[in-house]
Structures are given as C-alpha cells and as structure tokens.
Amino acid sequence: MDNWREFGTDELTPPLRAALGVFARHGYHGASIRTIAEAAGLSVPGLYHHYRSKQAILAALVDAAMAEMLTHTAAAAEDAGDSPATRFANIVECLARFHMARRDHAFVASTEMRSMDPDVRAHHISQRDAQQTMIEDAIRAGVDAGDFTCRHPEDAARAIASLCVSIASWYRPGGPLTADDVVARHLGYARAMVGATEA
Amino acid sequence: MDNWREFGTDELTPPLRAALGVFARHGYHGASIRTIAEAAGLSVPGLYHHYRSKQAILAALVDAAMAEMLTHTAAAAEDAGDSPATRFANIVECLARFHMARRDHAFVASTEMRSMDPDVRAHHISQRDAQQTMIEDAIRAGVDAGDFTCRHPEDAARAIASLCVSIASWYRPGGPLTADDVVARHLGYARAMVGATEA
Amino acid sequence: MDNWREFGTDELTPPLRAALGVFARHGYHGASIRTIAEAAGLSVPGLYHHYRSKQAILAALVDAAMAEMLTHTAAAAEDAGDSPATRFANIVECLARFHMARRDHAFVASTEMRSMDPDVRAHHISQRDAQQTMIEDAIRAGVDAGDFTCRHPEDAARAIASLCVSIASWYRPGGPLTADDVVARHLGYARAMVGATEA
Amino acid sequence: MDNWREFGTDELTPPLRAALGVFARHGYHGASIRTIAEAAGLSVPGLYHHYRSKQAILAALVDAAMAEMLTHTAAAAEDAGDSPATRFANIVECLARFHMARRDHAFVASTEMRSMDPDVRAHHISQRDAQQTMIEDAIRAGVDAGDFTCRHPEDAARAIASLCVSIASWYRPGGPLTADDVVARHLGYARAMVGATEA
DNA sequence: GATGAATGAGTCTTCATTCAT
DNA sequence: TATGAATGAAGACTCATTCAT
Known part of the structure; x- marks a missing residue:
C-alpha cells in the first residue's frame, strides 16, 4: 500500500463499474440487466459472459469494495506505529476518505445487504x-493507554463506523466542504465520542 | 402529545403496515403488489381500492413516518422549556427512541429515497x-448560551441525525442493549460531538 | 361410464387442449409458452392465470389423459362379467380405441416422461x-381358466400395452384403416400373444 | 458383417456419442449445444468445427443408427438362406438385439422425428x-410358403417393428431379463402375430 | 368493497451461432 | 482445432395495473 490516504481510480472491471452506477441510482432490484449491459457498452449475453448472474455482479462489487476498504484501513493502522491514538485517528481518517472516494461502492454495499444471497451476505458481514x-x-488500546475514556468500545466502534458510512450519502466532491474539511470534522467527532483526553 | 418518550402502536392503516414490512424486507422494487396485498390480507384490486398505486403506498408510508417523527421531536423540544441543553438532549433522545420504536419506518424512509417519485421525494426531503x-x-442556541462549543452546527446536526438513523439498522428489541441503554449512550455521543461543557 | 367404447370430446380445459396440440407437434421443450398461449387465444399472463407453470400444464394434461384411460378400461373390464377372455378382449379393445381417439394425449404422455418433474413422473408411472x-x-385369470397359455403374463401385458400405445403414432382417422379394423387386428395380435386357445 | 447377433461399441464419433446421451436424457430441444460440447469434452466452437449445427448432429446420429440397423438386419436376413420362417425369425431377433444394444440410438431416432428438418426426417422415414x-x-414369403397365415402383412410388420422399438424404452442390461430372454419372448410374440403354423 | 380474469411490458437468463485470435 | 468474447432472438415467468362482475 503506497499511501492509504489516496484513492485513485478503483480497480473494478468495466462491467462492474457500470453496474455500480446503476445499482447506486436505482437499487439492486430497480436495476435491470439490460440497463447494466447498456451502461457497460455490452449486449446482455455479453454481460453474462463475464458474470454468471445479477447476484454475482453484486457479490463481486461488494467484495471488491470491502476488500479495498480493509486493505486501506489496515495500512492506515499499520502506518501509525505504536501510538493507539494515532492508530485510531488514521483508521477514522481512512474510513472517512474511503466513503468520500468510493461513495457508490459504500452506499451500495451497505444498502443492498437485504438483496444479497445468504452466502454473499455472510461474506459481506464478515468483512464489515x-x-x-x-x-x-484501536479504541481498547487507547483506553488501556489512558488516551481514551470510552466505556463501551464496541458500541462506539459501531457508531463511528456508521457515521463514516453516512458520509457517502451526502458528500459530493466539489460541494461546500473539501475532503479535508470532512476528515477534520469527523476526526473531531470520533475523538469526542471515545473521550479522547488530549487535544 | 401526551408523552413524546412513548411510541405505541403506529397509526398506519393495515395495508400500509403490511406494505411497510414487505418494503423493509425486500425494498421497494423488490416488493410486488401481490406480496403486499397478500400480507395485508387483501386481493390485489382490493389493495388498489385503498391506494392508487405502489408509489402512493410508499408516499403515504413515508409521510406518516416522518410526520410522526416531527410531531414527537417537536413535543420533545417544547417539553424542554428554556434550557437549550435540555432541548438538545430531548430531541436526541426522541430521535433515538423513534428509530428504535419505528425501525422499519425509518429504514424504509431513508433507504427508498431513490425509489420515490420526484414530488414524493421532495416532500420527504423537506420533512427531513x-x-x-x-x-x-438547538445546537446554535446551546452555543449561544455557552453550553456547547460546536463550531459547525449544521454539520454536527447532520452527523447526529445520521447516527440516530443508523440505530434502526442494528437495534433489536430484546437484544443485549435496552432502549434506555441506547438512549444513554447516544446522548453521550451527541453531547460529546457538540462539545457540551457540563458533565 | 355410459359406454366405454365411445370417446367423445375430451374434457380438457381450452388452454390444456391448446397445449396438447403444441406439445404433440413440437415436444415439451420445443413448445414455447407464447405458442401455447397463442393457440389458446390467451395472452401469456392470461395462461399463467390458469396454470402455474409450463410443467403444471404438462402434469394436468398427462393426468387427465391417464385418468380417462383408466376409467374407460376399468369400465371395459367391468362390462365383461365373469369371462376372463372377454375381460381381456374388452381391455385391449378399449386401449386400442383410446389410443386412436386420444392420439395426442397418449403420445405426449408416453413421449414426455423425461420432461416431467420427478413427482409428476412418479404419478404418471403409477397410473401406467x-x-x-x-x-x-386379465391374462393371469385367462391362464387360470385355461383360456390362455401365456407363460409370462407380466411381459405379455407390457408388450400388448406397448403395441396399443404405438397405434397413436401412426393411426389417422380417415386413413386406410377404420378404427374397427385396427381394433380387430390388434385383438388378433393380442390373443395370439397370450396363446388364446379358442379360435 | 461378421456376426449380425453381435453389437460391439458403436462407431459414433466421440461428439456424436456425447450428443446421443444428452438427446436421450433431455430430448433434442431440451439439449443445449453447450451441454453437448461439455459432454464431448470440447469447446462450443470446437463442436461446431465438427458439425455445422445442432440439426446436423441429430441428422448424423440418426442416420448412423438407422444405417447400422439396416446393415445388421440385412445380414440377418441374408444369413437365413432360403427359409422364409428363418429369415423372419432372424430379422426379428436382430431387431430385438439392436434395440437392446442401441437403446439410446433407437429411442432418439424414433422420438425426435418431430425435431428433424424436413429432409432429415424424409431420409429417416425412408430408412425406417x-x-x-x-x-x-419376409412375412409375405412365409405366407406364400405356407409357414404363416397372416392376413395383413403390412400391418403385422408395423406392429412387430413397433414392438421391437418399444423394447428400448424399458430394457436395461443387468435387469431381470437377459437379452436372450427378451429375444426368445419377442420371437414368440412375432411368430404368434403372423400365425406361424409350426411350433 | 371484493374478486376472477386479463394484459402489455418487462423481468432474468439461456439459446444456437459466429468470429477474431 | 481450441479459445474467449460476443450477439439477436427467444426462453419461462412476473410486473403493476385494470375492468367487468
């Protein structure tokens, strides 16, 4: 991982990228294979040549998104060295950046859980x-180190994750807030939520 | 409003309640009129007798949910008297309780925005x-009163709202956390996020 | 059963009768729902209103055919009184007449066994x-009575049944042979096959 | 023809043999080129390299089967020398053996007549x-020689052929009856049907 | 109000077939 | 010959919606 703060072009295959847009706009059930194929510049059977089913497209999409998120946040954590507070901050920053850079990916992954076949869903949940x-x-480590006063690390982790996920549903590049603004504010929220003692 | 902390049975008509369950489980596009009618114990034309279209069902559903949320939070705010901190706390508590008591309503309303016809969506957004x-x-008032140190009230309001909405997607009555637990923790997060100066 | 020798119009519903013709001409897999619906004068969903699936159509068709065959042959047997030779002759005659009057029914039933879902097939086999x-x-009774000399009644029964079934694949009303001709000849073959001792 | 009683491995090309199995199990229309190619261990275009179309496969298959049947029965007839009764018996025996040794071939040939293109069908019918x-x-010769008393040789020929064909749909090697059993019984039926005067 | 029957347009998916490599 | 990629047409089936009764 060169730089976990950077999210260049995603590594989705063209059909997957096309499907992502359609899923994001219309939802899984609202997206027709025809529309996806058209968006991908393929005929319908051409699309099926690459993916076995609509569900397989969703699965590939969600897995790619979650895998990228995990790789990046792991790199962010790694990059923090021994400081729990920095580790926590890096992860939150990385999550926030991911949800801005990969808005549709994140939105579809979190929103279409109910449309996933059981095994696809299970895989997604394990990644989440x-x-x-x-x-x-990271929170527990910070608490042990005396950096945080958080009483319910599991609950706080979920809340912080939810907060970052929700960025994807309102942030627009070129909008009033820059990505760095959003990062700064969410770092602030997250630190406050775990009762960070410094700052 | 007798008691904004209480959410009894919702006031949805039986067909709407049936539709709510189906929408929550399968999504708007994944739900068929037939399934909804069946869940409502009606024939298909019977359902159409009550609602002009599938979209009208969604609209009625979402409006009822948002209206109830607004009525309750307004009552909660009112109930706080002159104290901005209490007003803020009441609203957050009310929001949290709403998203636990009306999980499906909140989930469908927030998730199916993309399935709403333009005017329905516009109405929903205005309510939100x-x-x-x-x-x-409430945050601004608290800042003015010196209770909060929040620098970006609009952003914080959105973050706090998002946090409360996200409760609906994991909370289950009878689960490890009671509603009061959830309220307490989220009050804590919310106060921390706005930099509440008191304990 | 008024007269087991008579086969009037069958009692198939119009969609079933339409499907029968299409199945007979093109086979189950070669028959499209569209073609069947067209032949029935219905739209595709109109056809589905009456039958749940293509397979359900096949099942209903085959069951109706086999049931009619069984009812008629049972009546034919009944009609013979105590004479085993007459009972045998009546059954064979009835079978032959059935396979001329219900050519398509019999042909489809015997030809599409491999296209039947397991339970449909099981039901069909039990009827057969x-x-x-x-x-x-009937053969065994005839042997016991000294009317027949047949050594393998089970095998002979199968052969005779096969022979009657095969009539359906070549007999055409209005062709060179009348139904009575066909009956007479097949009665001859069947009697010969069981070693009937009388003339 | 070394020995018309023997049917070794058929001389189908591997793709044809694969197609035969698939056609037998699913019928012509129920069999997809992909399935056939897979069964043949070929890629789809690989299969097309050998056969121009699905129909060409069916044609080659059916022709091979019918040709083998004709060659064998001709040899069986030839082998009988001057005796009409023996000639008849040899043909019947050969037919019975063919329909046991080449079950799928015979079944597909007789069952898929309706799936054949007109010229393919015409060729098949001419062979049949x-x-x-x-x-x-043979029957006529037997009648002329006073061996048989059959009144309708054409009809009897068809019935006997049908009877032999039907063997293919129930006989299984290793089942309760040996091939010799089946031959013996069907020789008996056939002789009875033509009114053979000797034992 | 409810029901049985109907439908045009659409769903996902697979078909037989072709072609550049 | 084999392969990967492609496609127009068709497959079975379901959609939201309507209407006479």
Missing part, C-alpha cells in the same frame, strides 16, 4: 465486522 | 430537513 | 403401472 | 420404411 473490530481494538 | 433544522437550532 | 396390472391380471 | 419392408417381405 472485521472493519468494526479494527476500530474497536 | 425540518428535522435537521430543529437539531441545528 | 395400474393400467399394465389390469392387463396382467 | 426400408426396415419395415424387409419384415413385410
């Missing part, structure tokens, strides 16, 4: 839980 | 904005 | 076996 | 008629 556990561990 | 403005105003 | 057992019992 | 004529001629 891994993410949440990373935050939780 | 009214809600957010209430929080924002 | 019941038919075969009727013949077998 | 040639077969029937062989039997018919």
